[in-house]
Amino acid sequence: MGADHSSIAHHELFSDYHMHPQGHRVQRYTQELLQPWADSARKKGLRDIALTDHDRYHAGIDFDEIKRLRERNPDLRIRAGIELDNDPVHSPAGRKWIEKHWEDLDFVLGSVHFLERADQMFDSVPDGAAQFEGMNIDEMYADYFRRLRELIATGLVDCLAHLDLIKIHGHRPTADIGALVNETLEFIRARNVAIELSTAGWRKPVKELYPSDPIIALAMEKEIPFTTASDAHSQVQLGENFKRLADKMTGIGVGKVLIFEKHKSVEVPLQL
Numbered sequence: 001m002g003a004d005h006s007s008i009a010h011h012e013l014f015s016d017y018h019m020h021p022q023g024h025r026v027q028r029y030t031q032e033l034l035q036p037w038a039d040s041a042r043k044k045g046l047r048d049i050a051l052t053d054h055d056r057y058h059a060g061i062d063f064d065e066i067k068r069l070r071e072r073n074p075d076l077r078i079r080a081g082i083e084l085d086n087d088p089v090h091s092p093a094g095r096k097w098i099e100k101h102w103e104d105l106d107f108v109l110g111s112v113h114f115l116e117r118a119d120q121m122f123d124s125v126p127d128g129a130a131q132f133e134g135m136n137i138d139e140m141y142a143d144y145f146r147r148l149r150e151l152i153a154t155g156l157v158d159c160l161a162h163l164d165l166i167k168i169h170g171h172r173p174t175a176d177i178g179a180l181v182n183e184t185l186e187f188i189r190a191r192n193v194a195i196e197l198s199t200a201g202w203r204k205p206v207k208e209l210y211p212s213d214p215i216i217a218l219a220m221e222k223e224i225p226f227t228t229a230s231d232a233h234s235q236v237q238l239g240e241n242f243k244r245l246a247d248k249m250t251g252i253g254v255g256k257v258l259i260f261e262k263h264k265s266v267e268v269p270l271q272l
């Protein structure tokens with residue numbers, strides 16, 4: 001026998017807590033829509049998934065259909081979730097819907113997708129990049145994190161999606177944003193909110209995990225827990241780059257993920 005590798009932690013990711021079965025339009029939940037997502041999850045070795053369509057498509061969500069999906073796929077844990085945006089037009093209704101269905105939901109993601117423009121998500125690729133042209137990037141970062149804290153303050157959010165989405169098109173601040181990030185993470189910790197490690201950043205122009213390494217390190221210091229997420233907009237993207245993420249988590253010493261049921265979280269060790 002060669003070297004003994006048994007002492008090296010091997011991480012196997014099993015949960016994906018960010019996906020969009022409806023894509024970018026209202027599509028009523030049916031078994032035809034949802035079952036391919038369960039099939040794909042199983043194929044990729046995922047055992048715990050959260051459906052998190054955007055709140056502006058809440059009309060498509062049907063809790064009875066989620067229940068049927070669970071019955072048809074007893075080997076999977078399927079969480080009823082939603083991604084609450086800061087959409088100035090649609091999210092006021094989305095917030096009301098979440099409050100009304102709080103008991104039916106397992107998990108609420110919080111996301112800042114809108115800055116000054118109310119009619120376009122700044123993270124649209126490539127169109128949203130125009131919102132950064134000629135702007136003071138430092139001020140845009142400050143504005144983004146301010147909006148993030150506003151969203152946390154609603155008290156409706158279990159976990160924050162793509163924490164540093166503002167970097168999506170590759171715009172970097174010139175000033176040190178350490179204090180800004182620290183203040184935001186303090187607030188996250190105080191409000192007992194989780195943050196996701198999202199592989200989606202790797203397929204975007206920035207080509208970097210959400211959030212960045214320094215933010216992950218600071219979050220670890222503050223003992224803020226993590227979920228794992230792909231932000232899949234097609235079932236094919238489920239668990240995308242999770243092997244790469246698992247290796248990264250092993251390398252930096254993140255050995256647990258958070259899972260949710262009825263907004264109650266449990267930390268699960270990844271080490272086999």
Ligand SMILES: [Zn+2]
Binds near residue numbers: 111113161
């Ligand atoms: Zn999002």
Ligand SMILES: [Zn+2]
Binds near residue numbers: 018019231
């Ligand atoms: Zn999303």
